[in-house]
Amino acid sequence: MAVRRSFAFKCTVLVILWLLAAIACVQIPGYAFWPAAFGALTLPAALVLNLLLAFYWLLRDWRVAALPLAVAFLTWPHFQRGLAVHPLRVVSAAEGQPGQKVRVLSSNVRIFNVYPQLRDAGLKSSRNMVKFLAESPADVLCLQEFYNEPAGTRSQDGNVFRTVEKIGKDAGRESFLSKTLTNTAGAEFGMAIFSRFPIVNKGTIQFGKLSQNHAMWVDLRLPSQDTIRVYNFHLQSMSMDERDIVDSYSSKAGLRRKGVGLLRRFKRGLVARNAQVDTLINRFELCPYPILMCADLNDVPYSYSYDQLADRFQNAWATVGNGVGSTYNGKLPFVRIDNQFAGPEFQVDDFWVHYEIPYSDHFPTMASYRLVKK
Template identity: 65%
Template sequence: MRGLALHPLHQTTSEGPTLHVLSANVRIFNVYPQLRNEGLQSSKAMIKWVAEHPADIICLQEFYNEPRPTNDGAVFNAVRQIGKLQKREVFLSKTLSNGIGGEFGMAIFSRFPIARRGTIVFNKLTQNHGMWADVCLPSRDTVRVFNAHLQSMSMDEKDIVDSYSSKAGLKAKGLGLLRRFKRGMVARSTQIDTLVRRIEASPYPVVLCGDLNDFAYSYSYDQLADRLQNAWATAGTGFGATYNGKLPFLRIDNQFASRDWQVENVRVRRDIPYSDHFPIEAVYRLKPLIK
């Protein structure tokens, strides 16, 4: 089931190479003043946790990096910290810079060589875009990893809570929320069509990580689920909610994989609270070719 997955006795195989994948919307590592806490503790903890994670592939949305030390020292030098500890290659898809040279965008880190890479533009290059990397596994197999961030719902959590808490709240907030939801849905439908075309053109087994900003019964999810297997729906148990906020049961972050893969296991890391999204980690096993 898309919403509630029930796989307590998920069966796996022992043949074929594995790929451990971590994906997360890291909310620019809380660099903005309104997101910071004392001593930048959440920023430091989030970058340290990602850097120490044993995943082979790390896909990050809302990524932020400061290549040169600033008044905050090297706290936000995320590329160096995450790449250096486990000798990962990095593909940073940069969308914009700030006045101190800080870089915003998305990133793919890999413990294995990246042979080719590219950016997928949705109309124009913004924080909402896609990227891909061809990764060469030790087994000599090549796989294509996609990382994507679709259009935000552009709806404030407090407005949503107010709208369903009372009739007055619904009257005051409901119409505006509906308009914003519609605009986001139209934008995401165009973006997912672009992304799907690139997935269908892949010559290699595919793993897709992304913040879809959409529900399990949406057009965006449908287009991916028609072509790929959703990791949580295949091997998870429970709702798999990834939104770290007051709205329950929202799984807007996902990992998908082509049928070339066996989903060994998947987990939403609800113990990692530094962003408004919980990370997802999964292990995939590449199925042997049938001769």
């Protein structure tokens, strides 16, 4: 028994050291040492193993159990990033409480499936997505990979993609479209923010050359006469096809065939995203107003990009959610790359993922906040 305990204790110490090393890796930007990202991705396993060892020692020696339990307590915020646990939070208890309420919806709409390979019969998914957004009760909508055909666009689709008009003016919202491209037919690509509150200022943040990977912001005047700033941003993707990813880990032949190319894309996307989030953090620190933000991070909760934001702001899902909160609508399970964050002046009341809206490769997210000015 003494030998077994000795071996178990050594395993416990090793797991704790692994956990601390993985947390350190999360804080290393890809442009400084990109392989650290692989260490960061092992953090969920280290967190779970530490909890299991804590339970193991509780059954055998509570004095030893104090070590993994203390580590679990100190690292609980990291655990919550990937698996939120709020079992007593069934419904919001915010009704009737003070503070200006703001409801925010965020969604990567995948250009409303306008490309031929994304279309379905009668443009049903495109029409349903636009209808869902136009009828949403949200006060603010932040949309990535946006597409719009303004009046005068040479199109054979009628007014299906007159999205700024339908989601904005026709639905009683002001709009700001941050355009990255206008094609020869007059159609517009970019990102958009729609608001039922007046937009009093707005702007765009580029990461070098303006592309679909950029940030935009609006200052909104609330009925309480407070001004808040809402950021909407889309960080660099890895340009990795999910079929290639599945192939790479399904067989040795697939790994040899796809592995090198995937690694190269992984590195390129990682380095770009980490530099982009640093640019945004510098801008956030200069903002004079309470901040809400919506993002397609193209990164998981155990990454430098997420860590830099979560260290400074409340992640809405980690604050009030339960479970993984996956937002990617594809073959890769349990992937949460779409997030909402809030400054300390806000109380997060609710957050949920619209799994009933499957018209993009991202599920929309919705959150309710109250401005309480802590």
